[in-house]
Amino acid sequence: MLEYMTAGESHGPQLTAIVNGFPAHVPVTAQGINRDLARRQAGYGRGERMKIEQDAVEILSGVRFGKTMGSPITLVVRNRDYENWSDIMSPEPAEPDRKRVVTHPRPGHADLPGCLLYGHHDARNILERASARETAARVAAGSLCRFFLHEMGAVVFSHVISIHDAAARTEGFTLDELRIRAEESDVRCADSNAAEDMRRRIDEARGRGDTIGGVVEIVATGIPLGLGDVMTSSERLDGRLAGALMNIQAVKGVEIGMGFRAACEWGSRVHDAIHYSTGAEIHTPGRGPSGGFYHATNNAGGIEGGITNGEPLIMRIAVKPIPTMMTPKMSADLVTKEPFEASKERSDVCAVPAAGVVAEAAVCFVLADAFLRRFGGRSLPEIRARYDAAVRDMQNY
């Protein structure tokens, strides 16, 4: 139902996203999207470019008088540095400046496979698009979806679980506390002690000329029972979420609920018992409508059989260290095939908090699409009424 495309090079004039199939009458503001763009750029351990950019979205179609019209929505984030790159990135026919051609593929990047796949000998033709800069457009599109999810009572947030070996302890916190505390932390971690360790690790990595990764948890609350499907494997929501998360640069692992821990636990301790109560007490924070049925535990992470079960969605991603490093790494020239030490670039040391914001966007998109698949409709009032009816149907089930 919902579709989007992003376009734009890292040093081109702009990033563009078109979102298609978004319902009408949803209140949307550039400020709201800018908030997410700023969150993506924040974080302890980021390099200097982030400050140059100060991303801001322009809404160039699909929104009128503060509300969506139902038509495709164009979101543009300009690259403020483009004027310095207009020669190198010019669309006009020209011979590339030999000296500025990038023939050194960087380990851990798409440079090498991208160049061979596309027959490029200038890795710039790959890295301009492979760069995490592209995620600004994905964040804008996901942030747009957040406005719709807000109308559905759903909230998507992330918090950093670990950076390198500095791991948060989050047992005592409610989901709300996790969200608020992470938002206040420059490493997006709810546990302030662990956050201190994380910053120390980031400093250490910077001192070593190295980089570090980590684990982020993404949580979605207020998700009703019944998104996704079980009848066809490709319609399962867990696969859609996993695919969208793994498609983020640097993500090498995805878990839902207990994830890998479930692989070494007794079944009797994994599966969540089902209870029923009509009382208000079941409306614990974060749970979505489920007709009185609930689970005392949430090891499933809110999805069973590919369908949401009313409990909060819990996902985790493993983010590998940023590949661009001060520490040299061997590589081979694309043209001469000679070995060289991969270029030492000034760079971020740790992009884990930012990855969490990108992951939120990915999840926002998948969930908005899942809502639209479940409730259909091209206008918010209609969708909202159908949602309310579905909640009533579950209560009367």
Add this chain to the structure above:
Amino acid sequence: MLEYMTAGESHGPQLTAIVNGFPAHVPVTAQGINRDLARRQAGYGRGERMKIEQDAVEILSGVRFGKTMGSPITLVVRNRDYENWSDIMSPEPAEPDRKRVVTHPRPGHADLPGCLLYGHHDARNILERASARETAARVAAGSLCRFFLHEMGAVVFSHVISIHDAAARTEGFTLDELRIRAEESDVRCADSNAAEDMRRRIDEARGRGDTIGGVVEIVATGIPLGLGDVMTSSERLDGRLAGALMNIQAVKGVEIGMGFRAACEWGSRVHDAIHYSTGAEIHTPGRGPSGGFYHATNNAGGIEGGITNGEPLIMRIAVKPIPTMMTPKMSADLVTKEPFEASKERSDVCAVPAAGVVAEAAVCFVLADAFLRRFGGRSLPEIRARYDAAVRDMQNY
């Protein structure tokens, strides 16, 4: 390019898969598919039903004189037990037998969310399709793709890394050894000592009336550099693999390459240095064509920036314990909403080895599709010639 649909209830007359877009002239036999169907049914710790079934495929379209025609391929696996279920599963209008209606949703299954989503009060309408029985059709479709991958020089296999806390040590083995040894093991584990522990754990679980899960590694060798894409996030191969793997019943986590371990390692130890050699020595077992560029390590698991890099693909899945258990678990009746202890069913104790075979099928499908997206074409000779040309292009790059 390549598409498939599966259909069929667990106790209905048959499972059906249609595979669309499969190229012509690929040698295919029912025996080859049956081998994978049998592998799915084998494994220490399976229940009795496996013996009843003895799955065998019928190829009912798309193959003539042992080769694909290019037309859609119909694969059917009959449920041998259907005659005993024909009353309960009849398509003919009838009143369901009240006593045989399933109103007890089982924790950890799709029963509850499925029934509320679909408005069913008989969980059989959900469990018949949510059952892992459906994977027989997916295995058949994936096995068909394996014939095509074979023609492309690619091999997909799996081996069990751990069951519960019994973990394999695989450092010393070549990929070929892993494959062969896993195939000989009834827990599909290459490390025979660990296999012994695994069987013991399975026995222990059976004794406790409990179930256990584990971790499986899936490996694809002979994969050329250049499958997948980096220019659009939805075309990335890692996301497609992750989505297909997470869509398998009981899978709660997916990793590629170092996976979650990369999140706590220094970047300098994660990224794989790039080397170049025209010599034969680079053709280490498992590597696919990549034009002389290669990596000394494979922490990326064969994918960088969403594109294969010529190294073997390495994926791992976390399989949760089977939810059906002898150990009772609380649940609530769909009609009365009364609590009950979830039904004690005779069942498998551990489906991890089988999950590996299903995961192979999922990977085979994604890879065959990736080959077809890369090389186009509707007939094997044409695809093969294009592949050879691409290998030459990479060598002359």
Add this chain to the structure above:
Amino acid sequence: MLEYMTAGESHGPQLTAIVNGFPAHVPVTAQGINRDLARRQAGYGRGERMKIEQDAVEILSGVRFGKTMGSPITLVVRNRDYENWSDIMSPEPAEPDRKRVVTHPRPGHADLPGCLLYGHHDARNILERASARETAARVAAGSLCRFFLHEMGAVVFSHVISIHDAAARTEGFTLDELRIRAEESDVRCADSNAAEDMRRRIDEARGRGDTIGGVVEIVATGIPLGLGDVMTSSERLDGRLAGALMNIQAVKGVEIGMGFRAACEWGSRVHDAIHYSTGAEIHTPGRGPSGGFYHATNNAGGIEGGITNGEPLIMRIAVKPIPTMMTPKMSADLVTKEPFEASKERSDVCAVPAAGVVAEAAVCFVLADAFLRRFGGRSLPEIRARYDAAVRDMQNY
């Protein structure tokens, strides 16, 4: 939302269709589908094979106790003649019998382009799938959708407008009369005088060893305002209908509403004036809910801007004469490249009435999908309630 695949060769064991995304709780019977299969096989001017076949559907998944479960639905139509063809169509590895290899491509068929595209030198590998026999599976899938449309108050029918130069006069008839009279006619024509001419033309064609085509009108009544979309060109309903209709074998033209006649008429005589009335008088036969707005004329054929406008949908297709003919036509051998006179086969003379039934199926599928896109939902009661709410919303607009 709704998807289907068909598979099966003309002389293989069976045709198979899987329909995915069909909602639960829809009453479905094999008899109803068989009725459409029989309608496809009827018609003055059909050859002998029709009698051999007597198509009957088997519902092998997705339906239980007479109602859909929400799972994929498998429909099988067996080819009763298969036993006579099992050698020629065997899936088992074997050398084809040289004498039975078809190297003579027939003009007007897919034989030649199919063989060159697929690298086949035996045209049987193409014609087995290109044959109109495949439409039996499409009719089965469309007929299934008809059950759903019935629940939505929608009716899809067809009537033959012309066969060769014998043209019906239909001005005086209501839509109901057109439907009923066409159903009673062996050329599916509502005008009994024209039907007489049509039969005469068919006889004449048979006498000449020639074939003839014609024009069929497909009508859908009870379609509410608001199916399809205008915001994205690919979501327009007129394009979907045109694509589905042009995909039918032998169809070379598609019109909606006035169609080509609109190209030579003044705009003031083409566009349908809009009126409003809350009274019952506007509920003329065939019109669907539209909130009191209606049009006195229906030159648009029920679609404006890609969206249904509440008036009956009116489409017409041009069906070319069947290419298989007694009259010889020059062609060239696939292997020797020598010219020959295309094989004289016993064949149908006129398939226009059957094409209408296939076209109904195509329209049923597109419309069922359009309903599901508009109303979402996985179960009929939910969809029906949403539909009723949308009707109320339009009344209160």
Add this chain to the structure above:
Amino acid sequence: MLEYMTAGESHGPQLTAIVNGFPAHVPVTAQGINRDLARRQAGYGRGERMKIEQDAVEILSGVRFGKTMGSPITLVVRNRDYENWSDIMSPEPAEPDRKRVVTHPRPGHADLPGCLLYGHHDARNILERASARETAARVAAGSLCRFFLHEMGAVVFSHVISIHDAAARTEGFTLDELRIRAEESDVRCADSNAAEDMRRRIDEARGRGDTIGGVVEIVATGIPLGLGDVMTSSERLDGRLAGALMNIQAVKGVEIGMGFRAACEWGSRVHDAIHYSTGAEIHTPGRGPSGGFYHATNNAGGIEGGITNGEPLIMRIAVKPIPTMMTPKMSADLVTKEPFEASKERSDVCAVPAAGVVAEAAVCFVLADAFLRRFGGRSLPEIRARYDAAVRDMQNY
């Protein structure tokens, strides 16, 4: 393979198209795209707005130094008049100016069904997107595809067959003559006598305050045998073309080859005899590679069984008269439901020549996609080499 999205309101800041999956190394210039944009705006009988606009494309991603990079391509066409509309079309939250709200739905437009579908009471929210202004973005995207088709030796052009009852006689002309003469004509008609009649009809319509439509033929030459597919109905090229053409505003009919004329002709006069010759004489203008097989006639319009057969593609569309008219037409107010005479707007009288340019763009897109499906590949040299190999394979077939 190839995908595009367009976005943008008629009076918003800009129209945007993103084209995804376009191969690398294709030479592309803004001038080339501008030429098609100008052709869309030209034509006798256009209103004044065309002059205001003077469309020009900006290429904002995916092209570097005059060649495509393989990344998504962003094409922007600014609406030069936006500054006068920025209040009415502002994305910022604001109360709409009551006096400027459009509550008068125009007959023949999407206004009425669009407003009821989306729950809008200001038809501007629909008409801004439903407007044919959107086709500027589609023309830009199609024109981009033309660059790729050029590299494949394919040419797509259109010429007007009739406007109202003024019909061209085109029998004597070669395809090249048709193309060149149409390009020189301000009604895009190759027959200069008919063109004179057409202009007269346009003047007459303007005098009457009325509008007129017509028929356009779209031709594609240099198309090799083997685009499209026969094995699955949804992969047929004729359906894709018909769908893309019917999705153009004001198109109410689509024909391929003989089209509706085939419905009243003897089969023996419809089907194109197949011949074979290795000689150069078969390379008549317009025919694409087909391995020596050719047809003396082209009644099929270059497609048999859903696959191109090497002959030129011939399609025709019926364009209805522009609905916006000086002549009043009854309609009903969206809010008061009161009848009114539909607003008299200054407007184009005849958009048939422009519709031809839009249709070319639609066909260019479908054909570029069909080439990519057939030949795969992400870079032009690779695709070109595969194409050459396919031509050789057909010659050696």
